[in-house]
Amino acid sequence: MTWRARWRGVLRTPVGASAAALLGAVLLLAVLAPLLWGARAEAVDTAQILRPASGAHWAGTDALGRDIFSRVLVATGTSVRLALAATALAVLAGLLLGTAPLLLGPRWGRLVTATVNVAVAFPGLLLALSFAVIFGAGARGAVLAIGLAGAPAFARLVQTLTATVAGRDFVAAARVAGVGRVRVLVRHILPNVGEPLVVNATIGAGGALLAFAGLSFLGLGVQAPEYDWGRLLGEGLNGIYLNPAAALVPGTAVVLAGLAFNLFGEAVAKGFGVHTAAPRRARRRSPEPSVPAVAPAGSDVLLHVEELRVSFPGPAGPVTPVRGVSLSVRRGETVGIVGESGSGKSLTALAVARLIEEPGLVEARRLDFLGHDLREAPTRAVRRLLGTSLAMVFQDPATSFNPTRRIGTQLAEVAREHLGADRRAALDRAVDRLRAVHIPAPRRRARQFPHEFSGGMRQRAMIGMGLMGSPQLIVADEPTTALDVTVQQRVLRLLAELRAAHGVAILLISHDMGVIEQVCDRVLVMYAGRIVEDLPTAELRDAARHPYTRALLAAVPDLSTDRDEPLPVIPGRPADPAAPPPGCAFAPRCPLADDHCRSSDPALVADGAGRRVACWHADRSPVGVAKGSA
Structure with missing residues (x-):
């Protein structure tokens, strides 16, 4: 399914269509409201001070006689613009922090991860209030406060998602191909985690909108003469008993806009994540000393x-x-x-x-x-x-x-x-x-x-x-x-x-x-992190000398295997790499093991005929493979 087809499928669903329509209306209002109602929102009329809701003023008027409903419409642009700016800052900072373990390596990555974990332990609202005090009251300080407060949670999500994808085979294949860390991240990892990142960024925009309203309501956000929904809500609450609509209208606007972003975030999860940018033309690289393309002369x-x-x-x-x-x-x-x-x-x-x-x-x-x-x-x-x-x-x-x-x-x-x-x-x-x-x-x-x-x-x-x-x-x-x-x-x-x-x-x-x-042509048999036998494949059935090799062969059924008899198995469990046994690692499972095997690990010794084996009793072992025994 193509990128456009997936989007069309999302927009055909009731939730997707409703969310897109609601969010589109909010964004359209943010652009057009200052042009259509800006003059009415700023018009001072001392004869209409603190009037309740009426046909002329749907949400009443403020202390200067300005129409509150028009001001709520015009404030859409300021509220949405500042919320998107804070979200963009949170996403950018979260991406930088979240991808640091991949870009900087484990040592510095662990330091960044520990910092993110400490920051995530603090409630987002508390961080936003702390940053707001540090950066000072005003729109710019609120953007920085909300953006940086949202970055740790986004960084934690990025770390989790990228760590999962970074362990997959196609990423390892890209690294084998020599692709650098930045390109692996941009071309192979981020496109595969795009859906949850975009969803959380969209939902985060709704949260930033609410956070901005809260800071402005407390007097730490937008300052006069500018205004947003939070500031209008604070002013409306002062006279809520005389004119409830003055607080109800901006509060409703905040809820509807936050709902639009959240619903759209859920809907976009089904339509994002398959499109990647077209690859750029290969860049010229500076010359570098070449690596020998062949082995030294006289060696194959x-x-x-x-x-x-x-x-x-x-x-x-x-x-x-x-x-x-x-x-x-x-x-x-x-x-x-x-x-x-x-x-x-x-x-x-x-x-x-x-x-x-x-x-x-x-x-x-x-x-x-x-x-x-x-x-x-x-x-x-x-x-x-x-x-x-x-x-x-x-x-x-x-x-x-x-x-x-x-x-x-x-x-x-x-x-x-x-x-x-x-x-x-x-x-x-x-x-x-x-x-x-x-x-x-x-x-x-x-x-x-x-x-x-x-x-x-x-x-x-x-x-x-x-x-x-x-x-x-x-x-x-x-x-x-x-x-x-x-x-x-x-x-x-x-x-x-x-x-x-x-x-x-x-x-x-x-x-x-x-x-x-x-x-x-040749087979290497490994057990517990070591090669225990090396021999030509043609001699595997008849000349295997290590008990583990013979046990592996005996455990493989063929057309002559008696189906009425239980299949041969190798007794015991493989050695634990965290605590390998002393001596030969196969000794606890080997029928030929003795005290010497359990105390001394045999070396991988060549016999001069192209074979190597690591076993103290290789010469005592039977040459053929006995069917039905392990």
Whole structure:
């Protein structure tokens, strides 16, 4: 559904139509009332002082004989204008404070968040009164007071919404592509939280209107000779027993205007959030030292990792879910990583792609990709290297794309960001990449939104995004999750075709041993944040030496599995990364474990034949995989 169609649908509803009509009338009155009734509102008639409501003066007259009803109409412009100004200030300040954790990083972001939390603890009215005293009585001071008083609540909402969206896969994909923090925020995060922000801003305008009326009523807002609804209400209350209409009319105006903003805010929630600005033409960038596009001469290793550790702060000390991972991926090679959930597979891939930020800590003795050390501080050149030479295919195809942007636009962003292509050239390349991953009618599909794609098509389009550059390595994190068997085969066949056609290396993460056996040359088995076995896939069934590897294989049913017997399972639970057991982490679940296993952790040792294993009893383990045992 298009942006205009969604708006038309909202305006067809009774609430939407009524709210739009009421708010439109208020805004129209704010513009026209000073022109139509301004002279009558200012006309002084000493013969008509403090007259009650009548046919000539519908709300009576004030102490100078001026028509109160005309003054209420004219005051619409002042009241609405000041309320919108205060709302704009609150929204601007709230956006700056709410997005600070994303723009400034965790350290300064935590300071801003703590400040916002303290401010939110105070009632908004109390803050407004405090600021009004600080800035002084008058319209300008009231705008600053109400705007700054409303900023903390809006900032808290922005923090909550942006933190939710910032953890999704399409944001991680944009970061892998090298998109900067500001652009990620503007193009990928804010459009996805637009609905609640606009709704709250609109409702906030109604609240600002009421707050202004309250400050003016107390004498802290608009000062004479200017007037707004709050000031007129205060003057009317002084003679309420003689002329109730003098207080009733401005009070009714405040209520109706606040109701208009609130109703419109509820209605606009259904019509906002899908439109984004057209992308600007790629800007020229200053030259920067290039990053080596290939590995050092004489080496076919694309990725070389030694002693990789990923840790996060915990209540009892650092939690280290990845503990000393060492691996390498060669050109054109497909390496599989397999293990139970929580074994550290995805965190290893995210660390390689530089997607782990503070408070997470990534340490490694060596972390090289295409001959460049990824442990160095991030630069534009490093972002370009990762954005064009490393493709990331995330686990859930439903969250791999920004739902508010068209597929072609999202793919084209890589070419615009890193290749300097203009809009037309980038879109043409996006269409070509969609064609390369077998998306039917690619030009038409490029104009569609992610929800118009099936799960398998979204996954193939995600692979197409990685092909926008010239990827040397594709990191596929559970690329067949939530896909049916036939779609799984298409995705795996596509990865194999890319490998054969372009010599692309693939690092495939999966729970499915069958998938690993089908497409990988080599398999790494991970448990409790470590690689416990590394061997060729062809030898997996017959030469697996680690008890955990054999248990994983035994737990996979096939057509020969006896359906009358219970399925094999691995006893116990995976190790807790916050409190790993002493010695071998698999010892509490291992049938071969002894006291030596429980006290000393085995190293990952190579046997000289291209295999590595971390087990004290690897030589005692049976070679074959016994069906029905775990």
